[in-house]
Amino acid sequence: MLDFPRWKIWAVTLTLIVGVWYAIPSLLPERMAQQLPPWLGPQISLGLDLAGGSHLLLEAETGGVARQRLENMEDIVRREMRSARIEIGELSTSDNRLSFLVRNPAQVQEALTLVRAQSQPAGLTGQPDWDVRVADGNRISMTQTGAGLSAAVDQAMDVARDVIDRRINALGTLEPTIIRQGSSRIVVQVPGLQDPEALKALIGRTARLEFKLVDLTATPEQLQSGRAPVGSQILPYPEGGATGRIAVQRRAIITGDQIADAQQGFDQTSGAPVVTIRFDGTGSRRFARVTQENVGRPFAIILDNIVLSAPNIREPILGGAAEIEGSFTVETANALAISLRSGRLPVDLTVVEERTVGPDLGKESIQKGAIAMAIGSLLVLIFMIATYGRFGIYADIAILLNVALILGIMAIMNATLTLPGLAGFILTVGAAVDANVIINERIREEQRRGRNVMQAVEHGYKEAQSAIFDANVTNVIAGALLFYFGSGPVRGFAVVLMIGIVTSVFTAVTVTRMFVSIWLRKRPKELVI
Amino acid sequence: MRLLKLVPDNTNIDFLRWRTIAFAISTLLIAASIAVLAVKGLNYGVDFAGGQMVRVTFQQPPQLEDLRQRISGLGHGEASVQEFGSPREISIRMPLPEGGEEGANRAASDMRRALTQAYPGVRVDAVETVSGKVSEELVWAGGLALLLAMVGVTIYIWFRFEWQFGVGALFSLFHDVTITLGFFALTQMEFDLNVVAALLTLIGYSLNDTIVIYDRIRENLRKYRKMEIGSLINLSVNETLSRTIATNFAMLLALGSLFFLGPDVIFSFTAALLISVIIGTYSTAYIAAPWLIWLKVTSDSFLPKDPVSRAERGPRNENYDGAKV
Numbered sequence: 016m017l018d019f020p021r022w023k024i025w026a027v028t029l030t031l032i033v034g035v036w037y038a039i040p041s042l043l044p045e046r047m048a049q050q051l052p053p054w055l056g057p058q059i060s061l062g063l064d065l066a067g068g069s070h071l072l073l074e075a076e077t078g079g080v081a082r083q084r085l086e087n088m089e090d091i092v093r094r095e096m097r098s099a100r101i102e103i104g105e106l107s108t109s110d111n112r113l114s115f116l117v118r119n120p121a122q123v124q125e126a127l128t129l130v131r132a133q134s135q136p137a138g139l140t141g142q143p144d145w146d147v148r149v150a151d152g153n154r155i156s157m158t159q160t161g162a163g164l165s166a167a168v169d170q171a172m173d174v175a176r177d178v179i180d181r182r183i184n185a186l187g188t189l190e191p192t193i194i195r196q197g198s199s200r201i202v203v204q205v206p207g208l209q210d211p212e213a214l215k216a217l218i219g220r221t222a223r224l225e226f227k228l229v230d231l232t233a234t235p236e237q238l239q240s241g242r243a244p245v246g247s248q249i250l251p252y253p254e255g256g257a258t259g260r261i262a263v264q265r266r267a268i269i270t271g272d273q274i275a276d277a278q279q280g281f282d283q284t285s286g287a288p289v290v291t292i293r294f295d296g297t298g299s300r301r302f303a304r305v306t307q308e309n310v311g312r313p314f315a316i317i318l319d320n321i322v323l324s325a326p327n328i329r330e331p332i333l334g335g336a337a338e339i340e341g342s343f344t345v346e347t348a349n350a351l352a353i354s355l356r357s358g359r360l361p362v363d364l365t366v367v368e369e370r371t372v373g374p375d376l377g378k379e380s381i382q383k384g385a386i387a388m389a390i391g392s393l394l395v396l397i398f399m400i401a402t403y404g405r406f407g408i409y410a411d412i413a414i415l416l417n418v419a420l421i422l423g424i425m426a427i428m429n430a431t432l433t434l435p436g437l438a439g440f441i442l443t444v445g446a447a448v449d450a451n452v453i454i455n456e457r458i459r460e461e462q463r464r465g466r467n468v469m470q471a472v473e474h475g476y477k478e479a480q481s482a483i484f485d486a487n488v489t490n491v492i493a494g495a496l497l498f499y500f501g502s503g504p505v506r507g508f509a510v511v512l513m514i515g516i517v518t519s520v521f522t523a524v525t526v527t528r529m530f531v532s533i534w535l536r537k538r539p540k541e542l543v544i
Numbered sequence: 545m546r547l548l549k550l551v552p553d554n555t556n557i558d559f560l561r562w563r564t565i566a567f568a569i570s571t572l573l574i575a576a577s578i579a580v581l582a583v584k585g586l587n588y589g590v591d592f593a594g595g596q597m598v599r600v601t602f603q604q605p606p607q608l609e610d611l612r613q614r615i616s617g618l619g620h621g622e623a624s625v626q627e628f629g630s631p632r633e634i635s636i637r638m639p640l641p642e643g644g645e646e647g648a649n650r651a652a653s654d655m656r657r658a659l660t661q662a663y664p665g666v667r668v669d670a671v672e673t674v675s676g677k678v679s680e681e682l683v684w685a686g687g688l689a690l691l692l693a694m695v696g697v698t699i700y701i702w703f704r705f706e707w708q709f710g711v712g713a714l715f716s717l718f719h720d721v722t723i724t725l726g727f728f729a730l731t732q733m734e735f736d737l738n739v740v741a742a743l744l745t746l747i748g749y750s751l752n753d754t755i756v757i758y759d760r761i762r763e764n765l766r767k768y769r770k771m772e773i774g775s776l777i778n779l780s781v782n783e784t785l786s787r788t789i790a791t792n793f794a795m796l797l798a799l800g801s802l803f804f805l806g807p808d809v810i811f812s813f814t815a816a817l818l819i820s821v822i823i824g825t826y827s828t829a830y831i832a833a834p835w836l837i838w839l840k841v842t843s844d845s846f847l848p849k850d851p852v853s854r855a856e857r858g859p860r861n862e863n864y865d866g867a868k869v
Contacts, residue, residue: 367675369674369679372670373669387805398794398797402550415637435737445791445798452790452794453787485704496689505685505744508745544547
């Protein structure tokens with residue numbers, strides 16, 4: 016017991032000082048903590064369930080990515096074959112496959128080479144992203160491989176994350192956390208936000224803007240049945256006429272990718288809120304050319320596959336700017352402008368989970384919880400002193416240091432304290448109390464067996480160790496498994512549990528032993544425990 | 545200075561005398577819990593059932609039935625309305641709205657509007673919407689993590705002690721978790737992710753208790769090689785009794801103040817923890833320990849593992865001082 020060398024005392028003390036140092040900001044009330052100099056380290060961050068705010072889980076509709084890739088490939092194949100003067104026919108797409116017929120059997124090989132060149136290694140797997148095959152001698156089919164698709168989804172999700180980031184930042188002062196989760200999900204957390212509906216409207220919108228010429232050849236029957244003429248498609252047009260549908264050409268004049276800027280504004284004649292957009296260089300030129308060729312004909316402004324309006328081209332639009340009308344309010348127009356500026360989402364996202372806690376509720380919870388915990392802790396501390404006297408005081412100091420260490424380590428690791436985390440906290444403080452109880456009860460026992468102070472203490476610590484060790488290792492195993500296999504809240508619990516187990520063993524065994532060994536140097540004759 | 549002693553020195557209570565009765569009671573409780581779980585089921589919160597939960601604070605306590613009808617009248621499905629802590633704080637549960645995300649938004653904003661119109665000064669504290677898919681995953685992930693944690697811990701105990709101890713610990717965990725779940729099914733208290741966190745705490749806590757007693761049994765098995773296993777377990781439980789009482793008393797002090805003074809958000813959580821402390825203490829003495837008798841643990845299991853084969857030296861080494869390991 017006496018062999019607690021000086022260097023060890025220093026090492027323990029230093030560890031404690033560092034831990035407590037980083038815990039200081041978290042132990043102070045928020046107002047004081049904000050005035051602290053930054054070198055004191057950050058305050059521990061509270062989860063949204065405690066601090067209030069909005070948590071959104073978005074899931075991507077990955078089928079859209081596959082469709083989009085198929086459409087792009089269709090365009091590429093048509094273009095490549097046209098420029099190589101290979102006549103093709105019966106081009107069709109279904110599920111994950113694109114297939115077409117090469118009219119002249121002599122050109123099959125050439126077509127195949129061109130098509131194969133389009134297939135690239137997918138991601139890091141090295142597998143091709145398209146599987147190209149020939150059937151019946153002259154039918155070429157291209158199938159998206161799983162690797163290609165998941166690489167494309169992965170890329171799309173990265174872009175989606177950035178787009179969401181830009182959109183939320185455009186709202187200003189929020190401090191969002193936006194992270195990808197799994198293969199097709201994104202978590203958005205915005206502290207302090209009470210009404211997330213505006214936010215959801217903003218980030219949930221794909222914002223795929225397209226300008227397409229209206230196909231005037233479509234008959235009312237075709238509109239009704241939804242079967243479009245060749246090269247056209249039928250889209251919903253909520254504000255247009257009896258059918259509520261309109262036929263437009265498949266090929267877009269211009270897309271949202273060619274937008275240089277979008278702003279909310281007001282229509283000069285009606286004064287209604289509108290979104291004004293400016294095209295970039297190529298966009299402007301293209302728009303000017305198409306409007307010149309189609310004066311007198313209508314074009315459709317399409318947002319996320321819904322036609323907003325279909326104005327007539329009265330004169331060529333050369334300035335590279337356009338105005339989007341729709342039944343906007345200032346807010347919705349502004350939201351659309353932000354969405355257009357930040358680019359379209361490469362995938363459709365839907366909110367599959369939403370949790371919003373009002374800041375007042377969070378604050379009340381914390382206040383009540385803090386008071387309850389303070390009283391509970393005080394009772395425990397008093398109980399320990401009443402039961403174990405001097406050693407109870409040592410235990411109490413160890414327990415308080417344990418709390419400080421957990422907070423300090425969490426602050427250093429930038430971990431978030433949530434409600435389930437608080438449960439882990441209670442459990443580990445309980446474990447620290449228990450370790451002290453085990454040691455002290457054992458010392459009592461050894462004293463009853465007639466050992467003197469020195470021997471009783473020595474045996475008490477020694478014999479208690481295996482129980483404390485096994486109990487804590489089992490909890491670490493449980494914590495690690497929970498962290499690995501659990502999700503959100505379960506993980507929050509596991510993190511605190513694992514940190515807490517380490518600190519509670521350290522404080523309950525090592526730190527108290529240090530106090531005891533310093534006391535034992537005075538060679539006490541009697542120990543009341 | 546006289547120190548507090550909750551348990552007198554050198555107790556000699558014959559705990560195991562009642563082990564058959566205790567076991568019968570436990571078996572009954574487990575059977576009853578499973579039955580209640582099968583019949584009534586758990587009152588899943590939105591986390592596990594999917595749907596929408598809105599928590600509201602009113603200026604004056606509203607008429608619950610009136611409120612329920614008003615919200616059900618919005619046409620987004622039947623609402624279930626419940627007091628949450630105080631009569632002014634109400635939680636409103638709605639089934640998963642139709643029409644996906646937009647449906648959920650509409651339901652939430654309709655409700656907000658209807659509430660502010662009918663009850664001026666109302667404050668919406670929290671909104672939770674969980675889709676069916678996510679809630680299913682949460683059930684799976686939570687259940688799997690729990691199960692694996694239990695199995696992993698059992699394996700560790702098997703290695704550190706003996707297989708009988710592993711089985712005993714696993715069974716006592718099963719006992720604690722099942723009865724706590726049964727309690728939730730019986731009271732129909734809301735079962736959400738926070739309760740799962742409480743269950744995890746229960747597992748950790750119950751294990752802690754079990755291992756402390758097992759450790760003492762292991763020690764005594766090494767020390768008193770000829771003692772009959774029943775008396776040996778009794779002795780071990782008695783020796784650790786003061787520790788059991790002291791630790792659990794401290795835990796009850798902390799949890800009791802959280803239960804009575806803490807925020808309503810963690811009410812079901814602290815309730816679960818309080819129950820688990822009581823069940824955990826009981827199961828350690830009456831479930832985890834007696835299993836060792838049934839599984840026939842002997843001191844042979846803890847012979848020192850020397851390179852010299854046991855057979856040569858014989859199974860008993862009377863000179864061996866088990867206290868020094």
